[in-house]
Amino acid sequence: xxxxxxxxxxxxxxxxxxxxxxxxxxxxxxxxxxxxxxxxxxxxxxxxxxxxxxxxxxxxxxxxxxxxxxxxxxxxxxxxxxxxxxxxxxxxxxxxxxxxxxxxxxxxxxxxxxxxxxxxxxxxxxxxxxxxxxxxxxxxxxxxxxxxxxxxxxxxxxxxxxxxxxxxxxxxxxxxxxxxxxxxxxxxxxxxxxxxxxxxxxxxxxxxxxxxxxxxxxxxxxxxxxxxxxxxxxxxxxxxxxxxxxxxxxxxxxxxxxxxxxxxxxxxxxxxxxxxxxxxxxxxxxxxxxxxxxxxxxxxxxxxxxxxxxxxxxxxxxxxxxxxxxxxxxxxxxxxxxxxxxxxxxxxxxxxxxxxxxxxxxxxxxxxxxxxxxxxxxxxxxxxxxxxxxxxxxxxxxxxxxxxxxxxxxxxxxxxxxxxxxxxxxxxxxxxxxxxxxxxxxxxxxxxxxxxxxxxxxxxxxxxxxxxxxxxxxxxxxxxxxxxxxxxxxxxxxxxxxxxxxxxxxxxxxxxxxxxxxxxxxxxxxxxxxxxxxxxxxxxxxxxxxxxxxxxxxxxxxxxxxxxxxxxxxxxxxxxxxxxxxxxxxxxxxxxxxxxxxxxxxxxxxxxxxxxxxxxx
Numbered sequence: 001x002x003x004x005x006x007x008x009x010x011x012x013x014x015x016x017x018x019x020x021x022x023x024x025x026x027x028x029x030x031x032x033x034x035x036x037x038x039x040x041x042x043x044x045x046x047x048x049x050x051x052x053x054x055x056x057x058x059x060x061x062x063x064x065x066x067x068x069x070x071x072x073x074x075x076x077x078x079x080x081x082x083x084x085x086x087x088x089x090x091x092x093x094x095x096x097x098x099x100x101x102x103x104x105x106x107x108x109x110x111x112x113x114x115x116x117x118x119x120x121x122x123x124x125x126x127x128x129x130x131x132x133x134x135x136x137x138x139x140x141x142x143x144x145x146x147x148x149x150x151x152x153x154x155x156x157x158x159x160x161x162x163x164x165x166x167x168x169x170x171x172x173x174x175x176x177x178x179x180x181x182x183x184x185x186x187x188x189x190x191x192x193x194x195x196x197x198x199x200x201x202x203x204x205x206x207x208x209x210x211x212x213x214x215x216x217x218x219x220x221x222x223x224x225x226x227x228x229x230x231x232x233x234x235x236x237x238x239x240x241x242x243x244x245x246x247x248x249x250x251x252x253x254x255x256x257x258x259x260x261x262x263x264x265x266x267x268x269x270x271x272x273x274x275x276x277x278x279x280x281x282x283x284x285x286x287x288x289x290x291x292x293x294x295x296x297x298x299x300x301x302x303x304x305x306x307x308x309x310x311x312x313x314x315x316x317x318x319x320x321x322x323x324x325x326x327x328x329x330x331x332x333x334x335x336x337x338x339x340x341x342x343x344x345x346x347x348x349x350x351x352x353x354x355x356x357x358x359x360x361x362x363x364x365x366x367x368x369x370x371x372x373x374x375x376x377x378x379x380x381x382x383x384x385x386x387x388x389x390x391x392x393x394x395x396x397x398x399x400x401x402x403x404x405x406x407x408x409x410x411x412x413x414x415x416x417x418x419x420x421x422x423x424x425x426x427x428x429x430x431x432x433x434x435x436x437x438x439x440x441x442x443x444x445x446x447x448x449x450x451x452x453x454x455x456x457x458x459x460x461x462x463x464x465x466x467x468x469x470x471x472x473x474x475x476x477x478x479x480x481x482x483x484x485x486x487x488x489x490x491x492x493x494x495x496x497x498x499x500x501x502x503x504x505x506x507x508x509x510x511x512x513x514x515x516x517x518x519x520x521x522x523x524x525x526x527x528x529x530x531x532x533x534x535x536x537x538x539x540x541x542x543x544x545x546x547x548x549x550x551x552x553x554x555x556x557x558x559x560x561x562x563x564x565x566x567x568x569x570x571x572x573x574x575x576x577x578x579x580x581x582x583x584x585x586x587x588x589x590x591x592x593x594x595x596x597x598x599x600x601x602x603x604x605x606x607x608x609x610x611x612x613x614x615x616x617x
Contacts, residue, residue, distance in 0.1 A: 227323030
């Protein structure tokens with residue numbers, strides 16, 4: 001929750017101002033609220049955007065020179081609520097059609113612009129409805145305020161070719177609140193200093209208590225971002241001596257790598273660096289490009305290299321302190337403050353700042369005078385720090401990567417163009433970064449007029465040739481788009497209880513009545529399949545995927561408690577005498593996990609169709 005002291009004109013993280021002691025007003029923002037102060041580059045972008053559309057004096061008239069907050073709001077690409085003087089003034093968003101920033105004024109923003117004659121308006125007789133088009137032509141392009149007969153502002157519309165499209169409506173207001181301005185970042189910090197000190201004290205105590213309860217090695221995961229910098233400082237504030245972990249995914253920006261070195265040197269903490277090398281680029285041939293909800297690269301380039309480092313450099317259990325916040329995503333809100341890492345054995349994760357917003361983080365960093373250690377990319381307009389190929393980046397950030405490091409972006413863009421061409425997609429797929437989704441969201445499709453859908457990105461694909469259901473049993477015939485390396489399957493077979501060699505290029509695996517036959521040409525036949533037998537099918541498909549697509553991430557090697565899994569430099573093989581057949585190596589193989597997720601919908605769909613057909617006959 002965000003508050004605003006109207007007397008001092010500063011945002012607050014609690015309801016009472018630390019300067020004047022006055023009760024503050026609540027500022028209602030889009031949830032989950034995660035506001036941040038606009039930094040110098042943010043303010044520059046906002047100023048240029050407002051003045052480009054509404055004139056040179058518009059920024060001063062609408063926004064002023066006080067503290068500005070930006071809070072994420074859903075748009076096709078990057079979008080922020082702009083808050084100043086304790087008021088929601090408009091939205092700053094990146095237009096995917098024009099590839100530029102735009103500012104849409106909202107209620108008080110419109111009123112201030114209208115007062116100074118900087119915005120057009122139109123009087124309408126009816127109550128506007130969001131989404132409707134009014135057959136009116138007021139200007140060539142841009143935003144137009146909607147007024148009623150009394151002159152009160154009812155909403156804002158955008159001039160389109162076929163009329164004014166109503167974008168937002170609200171209860172009519174007629175009074176304009178003046179621009180207050182005047183407050184500085186220093187005022188902002190003083191007003192919140194006691195509150196952020198109390199929050200920091202609680203966070204440091206939490207780290208101390210959890211570490212005391214858990215024991216083991218203490219590591220702070222440092223990504224080069226502001227949140228992990230705050231968490232490192234809090235851990236040291238708790239009187240603990242952590243090691244600093246940085247995982248170089250191979251797709252980090254140079255500023256981030258330099259920042260890690262500077263921070264570890266400044267704090268005098270031992271730095272552990274996990275290296276992914278070329279794992280991302282190797283993985284592309286097997287997985288295809290990453291997407292939202294399909295971030296295979298997090299496993300192969302971050303978590304598994306971290307596991308490898310933990311196994312080689314640390315002993316026993318590890319408590320990893322991470323700068324993750326609930327406001328960042330739904331998954332992080334559900335996770336809680338302490339959780340076990342699925343991909344890293346023996347590691348417990350915790351976050352002491354789960355309830356913080358970006359406002360808390362920046363206040364803490366300013367209070368501790370750590371701004372000189374903040375990654376410089378934040379001051380170049382980046383909202384988040386991470387891999388420059390991440391599908392959760394917005395298009396505006398990709399443009400910044402291209403500007404700052406054209407050689408890095410060129411390698412990624414060249415690969416995307418080749419992949420898009422092979423998939424039959426046009427230039428817009430790359431230009432608009434539509435690869436970020438396996439299905440283009442409706443809000444993006446409406447803006448750019450382009451749709452792409454590719455749920456199955458892995459280079460290994462399974463197709464259902466036939467499916468039959470007879471009572472409680474089923475048979476199914478599958479076909480892979482690649483040949484199967486039978487020798488590699490045999491090397492991995494002990495993990496699923498072994499297979500029988502029927503003849504050259506043909507393997508058979510049985511479990512009860514269920515029988516699976518695997519042929520070198522990519523055909524797979526399953527007979528007497530029952531519901532319990534599905535687990536057998538998962539295991540067989542996962543094992544085949546490992547044999548065909550293995551990228552050498554070595555997750556299976558490090559997870560095997562029997563030391564039965566080995567890597568010979570080209571492929572993984574399993575020692576039958578040592579293997580317990582527990583299947584953990586299969587569960588922790590990202591190739592197997594993602595291949596099964598991609599394959600199951602078509603298999604289950606075919607079996608459901610066959611079941612419905614058998615019921616009708």
